[in-house]
Amino acid sequence: MNPAALEAAMPLDPDRAAREARKMQRSRQLLDAAARVMEREGSHAVSMQAVADEADVSVGLIYRYFGGKDELLLAVILNVLEDFASTVPAAVEAAGDDPVERLAAAFGAYCRVIERHRHATVLTYRESKSLDEAGRRRIKEYEVETTQPLVGVLRDGIDAGAFRPVEPEMVAYNLLLVAHAWALKHWYFERTLSFEDCVRNQLSLALHGLIEPRQRRRYTRFLEASERRSRPSTVAPGS
Amino acid sequence: MNPAALEAAMPLDPDRAAREARKMQRSRQLLDAAARVMEREGSHAVSMQAVADEADVSVGLIYRYFGGKDELLLAVILNVLEDFASTVPAAVEAAGDDPVERLAAAFGAYCRVIERHRHATVLTYRESKSLDEAGRRRIKEYEVETTQPLVGVLRDGIDAGAFRPVEPEMVAYNLLLVAHAWALKHWYFERTLSFEDCVRNQLSLALHGLIEPRQRRRYTRFLEASERRSRPSTVAPGS
DNA sequence: ACGACAAGTAAACGTAGGTTCATTCCCCTG
DNA sequence: CAGGGGAATGAACCTACGTTTACTTGTCGT
Numbered sequence: 001m002n003p004a005a006l007e008a009a010m011p012l013d014p015d016r017a018a019r020e021a022r023k024m025q026r027s028r029q030l031l032d033a034a035a036r037v038m039e040r041e042g043s044h045a046v047s048m049q050a051v052a053d054e055a056d057v058s059v060g061l062i063y064r065y066f067g068g069k070d071e072l073l074l075a076v077i078l079n080v081l082e083d084f085a086s087t088v089p090a091a092v093e094a095a096g097d098d099p100v101e102r103l104a105a106a107f108g109a110y111c112r113v114i115e116r117h118r119h120a121t122v123l124t125y126r127e128s129k130s131l132d133e134a135g136r137r138r139i140k141e142y143e144v145e146t147t148q149p150l151v152g153v154l155r156d157g158i159d160a161g162a163f164r165p166v167e168p169e170m171v172a173y174n175l176l177l178v179a180h181a182w183a184l185k186h187w188y189f190e191r192t193l194s195f196e197d198c199v200r201n202q203l204s205l206a207l208h209g210l211i212e213p214r215q216r217r218r219y220t221r222f223l224e225a226s227e228r229r230s231r232p233s234t235v236a237p238g239s
Numbered sequence: 240m241n242p243a244a245l246e247a248a249m250p251l252d253p254d255r256a257a258r259e260a261r262k263m264q265r266s267r268q269l270l271d272a273a274a275r276v277m278e279r280e281g282s283h284a285v286s287m288q289a290v291a292d293e294a295d296v297s298v299g300l301i302y303r304y305f306g307g308k309d310e311l312l313l314a315v316i317l318n319v320l321e322d323f324a325s326t327v328p329a330a331v332e333a334a335g336d337d338p339v340e341r342l343a344a345a346f347g348a349y350c351r352v353i354e355r356h357r358h359a360t361v362l363t364y365r366e367s368k369s370l371d372e373a374g375r376r377r378i379k380e381y382e383v384e385t386t387q388p389l390v391g392v393l394r395d396g397i398d399a400g401a402f403r404p405v406e407p408e409m410v411a412y413n414l415l416l417v418a419h420a421w422a423l424k425h426w427y428f429e430r431t432l433s434f435e436d437c438v439r440n441q442l443s444l445a446l447h448g449l450i451e452p453r454q455r456r457r458y459t460r461f462l463e464a465s466e467r468r469s470r471p472s473t474v475a476p477g478s
Numbered sequence: 479a480c481g482a483c484a485a486g487t488a489a490a491c492g493t494a495g496g497t498t499c500a501t502t503c504c505c506c507t508g
Numbered sequence: 509c510a511g512g513g514g515a516a517t518g519a520a521c522c523t524a525c526g527t528t529t530a531c532t533t534g535t536c537g538t
Contacts, residue, residue: 048525063528068526069526
């Protein structure tokens with residue numbers, strides 16, 4: 001019997017419950033501190049001391065809540081993935097039945113999670129090396145899982161004739177990558193685009209490659225965003 | 240007067256030249272060893288000892304050729320970028336005048352460089368933190384520079400009326416990202432795709448979003464690759 | 479008020495790994 | 509053969525950091 005099962009067996013103890021709650025709160029605090037510290041000094045690797053300082057606690061305390069640095073790191077990363085898992089499907093459901101609307105909602109939600117956890121996202125790429133094989137597997141599997149809403153939306157859209165018959169898994173992962181790009185290449189994109197503009201442009205670009213040509217006219221509002229504002233000069237287009 | 244200038248002033252000294260050549264050779268050897276060692280034990284951070292062992296030299300020797308670990312890392316990364324800078328423009332030139340052909344050549348060349356240096360590429364994401372600000376800036380600027388061929392091809396294609404009027408910088412960077420994805424998410428893509436198939440699919444997908452609708456019919460050979468082989472089952476497409 | 483137990487602290491420890499340096503090796507010239 | 513100088517070695521050094529642990533503080537029931 002694991003602790004969780006035991007707790008479920010006796011849900012009445014208020015003392016136990018209160019302590020659990022405070023423990024959760026502390027965990028969150030530490031997690032947030034860890035996320036924040038890598039936001040500030042993005043260049044150095046994250047040291048336990050730095051996390052402790054950020055959270056205004058002592059180093060030793062972290063070890064009461066997390067088994068070690070690996071576990072803390074893993075927790076930060078999983079925290080992001082949980083945000084995907086709870087946010088994206090909800091956004092899709094709220095978007096109605098139209099496949100394009102649903103895809104737009106899913107992608108938008110995905111991007112917004114990234115924006116919320118921008119630095120934790122790059123952490124996934126930077127520090128996943130220091131995790132053991134089990135941790136890495138867990139992250140990979142969870143990441144694949146978070147793309148399932150996108151895959152579903154794409155598949156439905158294809159079956160409904162709104163999208164071209166592409167490989168949904170591949171396209172979904174491409175969308176994931178483009179979303180990650182906002183975190184990974186932030187120094188590049190922020191030079192010319194705001195977050196919202198970036199999302200709109202990327203979505204428009206993707207939809208141009210996805211939507212079945214005959215359906216185009218119904219979705220012009222999604223498709224216009226990525227066009228350049230200035231016309232391409234006076235050169236005659238007929239080559 | 241720096242050493243290079245001095246050497247240029249007396250190009251006749253064969254002794255000096257021979258030494259320079261041997262020095263270069265050793266540098267390459269160490270660089271290759273560094274690249275290889277992170278290929279083998281991809282998970283751990285790369286230790287100087289490991290690099291030394293791989294190159295069959297002593298640790299101390301590395302410091303005769305590189306100022307320290309940072310410099311070695313930077314050299315490995317710049318080495319990849321140099322490959323882009325020398326390979327991609329050549330491929331574009333060899334591709335003729337057609338904008339789509341040129342883009343396909345540029346993207347293909349880009350991807351092939353990534354494949355050649357797959358592990359060094361993920362290194363760029365993983366370890367760039369341990370570089371100083373100057374090193375990181377250098378990498379960023381060089382990276383932007385390597386996308387210029389793509390930007391040029393896109394811009395020309397737009398002016399020629401072959402591509403839709405998109406933002407060339409953004410699309411170019413998306414292509415770069417999709418190419419990097421082969422290295423970053425190799426564990427995912429390799430499950431279902433060979434390298435060549437992946438490149439073809441990605442290119443096809445991108446072109447579907449790029450090519451001016453009226454020009455489509457001329458480029459069907461590029462556009463078919465990303466279609467699913469099996470028809471989407473017997474579900475009636477009319478929703 | 480007083481033990482008892484959880485919550486929290488900070489100094490000490492251990493070690494991995496980057497860097498240095500005294501020494502040895504090797505080749506070339508006189 | 510001698511000796512000089514660059515190439516190469518690897519053991520010793522040093523620092524940073526993850527982890528442990530002996531200790532202090534706070535809280536609660538009786």
